[in-house]
Amino acid sequence: ALLTSPAQLSSSKKYDYIVVGAGPGGSPVASRLSEDPKVNVLLIEAGPSDQGVLDIQNPFLAGGLQGSPFDWNYTTTAQKGLNGHTVAYARGHVLGGSSSINLMVWTRGSRDDFNTYASVSGDSGWSWNSIQKYFLKAERFVPPTDGHDVTGQINLKIHGTNGPVNLTVANAVLPTDSHVIATTQELAEFPFNVDSNSGDPLGVGWILGAYGNGVRSSASSSYIDPFLSRKNLDVLVETTATKLVQTGTTKGLPAFRAVEVQQSSTSKNYTLHATKEIILSAGTINTPKILLLSGIGPASQLRSLGIKPLVDNSNVGQNLVDHPRLSNQFGVLNVSDDVTDTVLRNTTLFNELLGEWMNTNPHQGVFASSGANQIGWLRIPDSDPIWKTVKDPSSGPTSPHIEFLFSPGNVPNPGEVALPDTGNFFTISTVVVSPSSRGSVTLASKDPFVSPIIDPNFLNTTFDAYALNYAARASGRFVSAPNWKGFVTGQAGPFAEVDLTSDESINTWVREKTSTIWHPVGTARMGTCKDKKSVVGPDLRVKGVDGVRIVDASVLPNVPAAHPQAAVYVFSERAADLIKKGSCVC
Numbered sequence: 001a002l003l004t005s006p007a008q009l010s011s012s013k014k015y016d017y018i019v020v021g022a023g024p025g026g027s028p029v030a031s032r033l034s035e036d037p038k039v040n041v042l043l044i045e046a047g048p049s050d051q052g053v054l055d056i057q058n059p060f061l062a063g064g065l066q067g068s069p070f071d072w073n074y075t076t077t078a079q080k081g082l083n084g085h086t087v088a089y090a091r092g093h094v095l096g097g098s099s100s101i102n103l104m105v106w107t108r109g110s111r112d113d114f115n116t117y118a119s120v121s122g123d124s125g126w127s128w129n130s131i132q133k134y135f136l137k138a139e140r141f142v143p144p145t146d147g148h149d150v151t152g153q154i155n156l157k158i159h160g161t162n163g164p165v166n167l168t169v170a171n172a173v174l175p176t177d178s179h180v181i182a183t184t185q186e187l188a189e190f191p192f193n194v195d196s197n198s199g200d201p202l203g204v205g206w207i208l209g210a211y212g213n214g215v216r217s218s219a220s221s222s223y224i225d226p227f228l229s230r231k232n233l234d235v236l237v238e239t240t241a242t243k244l245v246q247t248g249t250t251k252g253l254p255a256f257r258a259v260e261v262q263q264s265s266t267s268k269n270y271t272l273h274a275t276k277e278i279i280l281s282a283g284t285i286n287t288p289k290i291l292l293l294s295g296i297g298p299a300s301q302l303r304s305l306g307i308k309p310l311v312d313n314s315n316v317g318q319n320l321v322d323h324p325r326l327s328n329q330f331g332v333l334n335v336s337d338d339v340t341d342t343v344l345r346n347t348t349l350f351n352e353l354l355g356e357w358m359n360t361n362p363h364q365g366v367f368a369s370s371g372a373n374q375i376g377w378l379r380i381p382d383s384d385p386i387w388k389t390v391k392d393p394s395s396g397p398t399s400p401h402i403e404f405l406f407s408p409g410n411v412p413n414p415g416e417v418a419l420p421d422t423g424n425f426f427t428i429s430t431v432v433v434s435p436s437s438r439g440s441v442t443l444a445s446k447d448p449f450v451s452p453i454i455d456p457n458f459l460n461t462t463f464d465a466y467a468l469n470y471a472a473r474a475s476g477r478f479v480s481a482p483n484w485k486g487f488v489t490g491q492a493g494p495f496a497e498v499d500l501t502s503d504e505s506i507n508t509w510v511r512e513k514t515s516t517i518w519h520p521v522g523t524a525r526m527g528t529c530k531d532k533k534s535v536v537g538p539d540l541r542v543k544g545v546d547g548v549r550i551v552d553a554s555v556l557p558n559v560p561a562a563h564p565q566a567a568v569y570v571f572s573e574r575a576a577d578l579i580k581k582g583s584c585v586c
């Protein structure tokens, strides 16, 4: 059932598991555990239900969800590597978590990413080969709604066809599609890759998106909504978990099998009990926050805030790693080739296209797609001078260093107007996907309703800043391919001021304009049983504690060189199996 207040919980019902947070971490695990009708599961979500929200369902409107009531609306600290500017830090505050407000890109990561997870945790179950069955279990390929032949856009043999998450390739052709693909034939630096989800992502190809039949597929729509009628699955929204509560001691370890919840800072406080386990899935920012509020974390930091330390672990909230993004804008000659700005500037056209989406089943048209159809993954070549002084931070040769995301419109950087009055654009957003900078999440207060201090420490290393400089130059090379002649006019908008032959000019652009592509992970890092730098073991149980597992992006020891939701979904799928088996390895 879907409940909107803890007062609606039955006092006679005992929950085996309580899951906190309904994103790609929490939703699959709650859904899979409740497949057994004898197991009672309570899923608690701070945000509201996503049901009936057009902007969440419609793929084209995704960009407008940042800064909306479905966003926690965090801001980072002033970033030293970004000339002191702060960064708006979106996180989903709604059923489905960030998968309800994200840009739906579905990228599995590289085989080296997962093989590194296996080696740092000492558990081969997290390796690329072992995790494939969970990708297949999660995925369902849905043909595009315009009925086009997808040959050459995806390798269907490697994808699931029967899982809960709908995946598709573009439902509408964009004017830039043929140019991006033609560039892969013209410039050897940007080879074509038919499917970057094979474990070998390098190259440029078509985006696989987490939507189907023209509708977003989120952790909520795929794993929760269809199962709300299960009598043993209760989903409590608009309710914030404020801390874990110690309920006893097991073999000398403090056991936490209860969680305190509140609907607002002034409302009544409830303590909810689980007979088996509490599963924290509140995401990379809020999972460490809950641990710290519960007295699990660096003892001195906790004491300074007046929180009694119960488990001293200096790693909680550390090792925050995120992907820095810099969008580089180019001008296009024809107004209609800038699809996004043309639609957003013209209310009549906007309503016409939204009407087309609404009145077709399955949904058709530009509004049935996410507005970006291609993606590219590149490595800085071995011959580059950077490798004389810097160690390669990527997880291995199958992992890219940088990403290109191609959008037919203006994608703004901080301080820029989202929808300029004039100008027509094609943007290559560039991202450092194997960054070496590390930051942290710490508490600002022991009040659970105060935002934590978020410091991703962007561009704190020589490599990260260098990679964005390299990427900006590479974006210029990309549009210099012969096929763009007569289509692209050159650098445009604020990027027009940047001299791509001058390091000084590019570095100023990099430091002034970089922000995020919203992929933070790592603040409750997984490690081997003996690893003193981790928060959870390979079975995702919190070290030094009984009764608590973490299943979300915070456990990833490093960020995949990819958009991370697919990795989080498969971690959750495997976690459900580990929990069903009662896996307890450390």
Ligand SMILES: Cc1cc2nc3c(=O)[nH]c(=O)nc-3n(C[C@H](O)[C@H](O)[C@H](O)COP(=O)(O)OP(=O)(O)OC[C@H]3O[C@@H](n4cnc5c(N)ncnc54)[C@H](O)[C@@H]3O)c2cc1C
Residues within 6 Å of the ligand: 020, 021, 022, 023, 024, 025, 026, 044, 045, 046, 047, 066, 090, 091, 092, 093, 094, 095, 096, 097, 098, 099, 101, 102, 103, 104, 105, 106, 107, 239, 240, 241, 242, 281, 282, 283, 284, 286, 287, 290, 517, 518, 519, 520, 551, 552, 553, 554, 562, 563, 564, 565, 566, 568
């Ligand atoms: C704007 C944006 C765009 C993105 N684009 C992409 C993309 O295109 N592709 C991709 O792969 N990834 C993308 N991501 C990242 C991806 O969505 C996340 O990596 C993924 O959702 C992480 O899953 P999670 O379960 O760890 O956390 P989340 O999805 O953030 O879920 C955590 C949930 O816990 C809830 N919660 C937090 N604190 C509490 C509490 N105290 N009590 C109860 N509930 C709580 C939150 O409200 C939230 O619902 C994007 C993210 C954002 C924000």
